[in-house]
Structures are given as C-alpha cells and as structure tokens.
Amino acid sequence: MSSYKKLPSIDAARRRLLFHIGSVAAAGAAGALPGVTFAQSHEQATLASGSAGYTWALPFVAESAGYWKARNVDLKVLDFPTGRDSMQALLAGSANFSTTTDTPLVFAVLQGLKPGILANFSRYSYDMKIVAREGSGIAADKPASLKGKKIGTPAGTSGQYALAKYLEFAKLSAGDITQVNLAPTDLIGALVRGDIDAFSWTAQAGNAALRQSGGKAFFLTQDGYEKFFRSHQLLLVNQNTLDTRQALVNDAIGALLDAEKRIAQDPAWPDLIATRIRSTPAEVKQATSVFEFKVGFDDSFVDDLVNQAKWAIDAKLAPAPAGDLRALFRAAIKDAPLSAAAPDRVKLA
Template sequence: MSGAAAQSQDKVLRIAVQKYGKLVLLKSKGSLDAKLKPLGYSVNWTEFPSGPPILEAINVGSIDFGNTGEAPPVFAQAAGAPIRYVAYEPPAPKGEAILVPKASALTKVAELKGKKVAFNRGSNVQYLVVKALEKAGLAYGDITPVFLAPADARAAFERGSVDAWAIWDPYQAAAEVALEARVLADGTGIVANTQFYLAAQKLLDTDPKVVDVVLDALREVDVWAQSDIHAVAEQLGPSVGLPVPVLELALKRQSYGIRPIDAATLAGQQQLADTFHKLGLIPKPINVSDIARKSGS
C-alpha cells in the first residue's frame, strides 16, 4: 500500500450519539462507512448520556460531530468551544416534559414553588423549566434545581427524593409507560425543543465535504424513519434497551426533516442565550450566529 493510500485509511470521523435520535438510527443502519469511504474516512461511534458532555468532547478535540438540544450549544459557546451549528430538526415540543409521580398531588407548574425539580444541568430541559416557571408566574429561584443525569434523575424520581423531573424522550416515554408518570407540562406553547447537529470547527476547516455526506445520510434515515415508525422502533429496541411501545411513543412525538441552519432558528437560540445570561446561567452575552456554519465551509 502506498503512503498516500495508507494515510487515507487513517482518517476517522468521530461521531457522538445519544441513546435515541437520528444518529443512532444512522449507526444501526451501518451505511455511513460506505458513503465516507471515497473520502478516505471510517467512522467511530461513541455514546454519551446527554448533550453537554458531547460538546465538551468536541471542545477537547475527541469528537468531531454530534447532536444536542437547544441549551448545550449556548453553554458551550459561552465557554469558548470551537463548535458550529450545521443543521437542525424542526421543533418537537411534546418530546420533553416536566413529569410528576402518578400519586403526586401536584397538578400545575405553579405548584412547583419550593419543590425539588431534577434535570440535567445545561440541557434543553433546563430551558423548559425556566420558561414553564415564567409562564406560571414563578421565577427560576422559586424551585430547588437538582442537577442529575437521566439515569440518576429517574432513580431519584422513583424513590421520591425529588418532586418533579424535567426530561426528554425516550426517557420521558419510558417513565410514562413504566412508572405511569404524569405530564405536568410539555414544551407545547412554551419552548420549541429543537435538535441541532453540530460539528467541530476543525472538521469544517479541513474536510467540510465530510459534514455534507453525514447530513445527506441523516436525511435518508429521516425519510425512512418517518415512513415506518414501528419498523424503526423494532430496529432501535435492542440497541437502546427499551421496549418497542416506548420507542413508538417517543418516535411519534419526534420531528422529521433535517434542515440547514436559518435566521429564524438562530433567533430562537439567541432568545435562549439572552434568557440564560439574564439569569446568570452563562457568564457573558453571546451572539449565536457567530457559530453558525458559514456559506462555503
């Protein structure tokens, strides 16, 4: 093998996946390697429990591409991470919710005053909590946030050590099915719950075509997923360890269509960033459009 050929075989695209979503479907399809082979790339997949550690991994240079909800990119940008928005999925407001136990006396968000609410720090559901409280006439300081990753939050929720849990699908669907958790409020009329695809700036600087190939492959998976939710749930079930009915519930609340970043979506992100800065959750104001993929990159 020539030196050039050997070098081409050494290029690895490092993709982060969560327990659920289009990237997991793309991984399970096994089609991306063949699409990237002409560019000299293979793929390495790494699972993460949520969005914030994915963007931290991009920040330290161990991941090249991943997807998260709305809030993690804002925290990451405020911290100076070299990330870029490259695409998004339309809003899916029912795909995240504030849950309470079946037997809870709580019936509305306003009753969360003075209560313990579990959620993943820096995640999209933190924004849901902020805006849901605001809509109910409460301030963020009126609750006691309990910062827990999804698995730990579910355990705290089950043993009753928190009063409510803000979480996204498929964990949300699993809690509704297995625990008969009640939805106090989902994102409807409160937040968009938009999913973003993000790439390392270094990847866009060196091989922007690779990002385009991944996005094209994701669009193919997206079309298939939308056309046969039951088949998708059956394929995902073994890999994510969740029953088919749980996944079907989550998939029906998911949005479909993977789109280039646009001004309206960035405006929504800017509102989120401004809200978090006003609350002191990020240390400085940011301009989210600064980290949108530029034309031609």
C-alpha cells in the first residue's frame, strides 16, 4: 500500500516558509513590494523562481538578456527548491511573481487560494523522468516492474503527478508502490544509498544520479508516455500586484514574449543562462529540446488543469471544491494582459 500521506495545508507550509524568508517578506505585504517612488527612476519587482534549473529557461532568458531592464524594471530573483515553494512565497506576499508548474497551482486553487496565472510559457511531456538504481529489480523497458518498489518524489509537485501518470502508463495503481516524500536535494542520495528504488523528478536530476552512482542508475522507458502526461510552466501573479501594478504586469508579459522570440531566433540562447543554472550550453540545449517555448493560453491547458484536479481529488490529496472545476480554473487565468499584448495567443472559450 502507498505510504504517501495527505499534503499539509499550504497555509501551514507558508508559515514555515515565512520563518526562513522573514527578512524578504518584510519588504511588502500581500504582494505590495516597493514600486516607483519620487526617489526612484526604476520600478522594483521580485520574482520567486521554482528552482535554478533549466525548467525555467524562458524567464531566465528574459532575466539574463536584460528584457526586464529594458522596460525600466529592477528585478530581484529569489530561487527556491521547487515551484511549490516559490508559489508559497508569492502567496505570502514576498514576491510579485513566481514561476511554478501546474501541479502546485492546482493544489493551491483546490485549497481556496488565489494565485493568478499570468502566462503559460512552456510545456513538456518528457523532462520528468523515472530514474531507478541497479539491483532494484526494476527493468528499464518494463514500466510494470515498478510494482512493489519504493519511489521518491517531492509531494505536491509535478514529480508526484508525473509518477501517478507513469503508474497509469504502466497499468499500475498508487497502491502498487510505496511513495516516499523527499525534497529534490535528497532524491539522489536516497537512490545511491538504496533507501529508495527509484525517483520521479527532472532529467537534470537523473543525469546527476547517473554521475554520482558511477553509472549504476538508469532511466525508464517513456515510449508512448506523452499520451498520459504534460507539464506546463507558468508565471503566477498575486492579486495585489495585478490590481495596483498594471504597468509592471504588462512589462512582465513583454519580457516573456521577447525571451520567447530570442529562443526561437538565436541558436546560441543557451549561452545566456548556462552559468545561471550551473550547466553548459550544450547540456541546456539538449535538455530543453523536449520543451515547447510559446507564451499562450488555450482550452487544452484548462483541460489539463481540470484533469489534474480530478486526480488530486480522487486520490484524496485535496478537497473537492463547490462548483464547476472548469469554471474555477478558468477564473484563475488572468489573460487580459496577454490578450492586450498579443491577441492571437489567447484562445480560450
């Protein structure tokens, strides 16, 4: 049986987060960070990043290429271990924006919190991997060999949702494995020591596991997995920023659109962010080859949010809200700024 326990409330996690970032939180309340004053020529803004990994390649290009600065915005970026943690900083009022994947967003909305989705800027099906260790009894080409194994992943993240969909892909259920809630920084050590048999996390973590295990780790097959899983990378905004900093919100959209164009037109764009994410340009280019970089909203995105919500509710990981799920998630999408900047990028019913 699965040993996974229901996630703690985001409110509780937020209190823990505030203990560690109280000095940052003191800069503003409910998203009201310092903006333009008579003594300042630039706007001040804070973005909480879901990690320092290539998952956030597009906003990192916007940062490194100077697209915020070109709009007279001094952007402070705070790196967090996961998108769940960065979103909590946003909700706690320590940032104007945050980057996260769709899974933490789904849990937050189901718990009645109100992060706004300002942009859906990239997506993938293959970057989240199942990585196993030699001697675990798991076969790379046999997804069903996960049955009876201990698998680590950070709870409340795309890693957890990817694992659930991989089990579906393997024709297994959550009760067929033991899920172990581990922080991203603990996954590789736990695998190498043999504390777990496999983990569900990024290809970047998987490659690190291969190196640190001396080649005694491997990726499981994903042939056909795209029919089961897709992850969206999002820029979130809090309501206070949306209500009181409209020029800043428009600048954020413009910076992302400029970064998307740079990625599409400049083959050397990985050079801009390789140092930022402690990697090489070649590794960045190879890893992000499975990403689609395009800022936009469409109905398939809402479909994916609703399907994740149904999974979370059915698995008793989140409460079922009153009302229609589709209407709930459609209301979380703040598409007016993108519609104004690029009307063709918003195709929502």
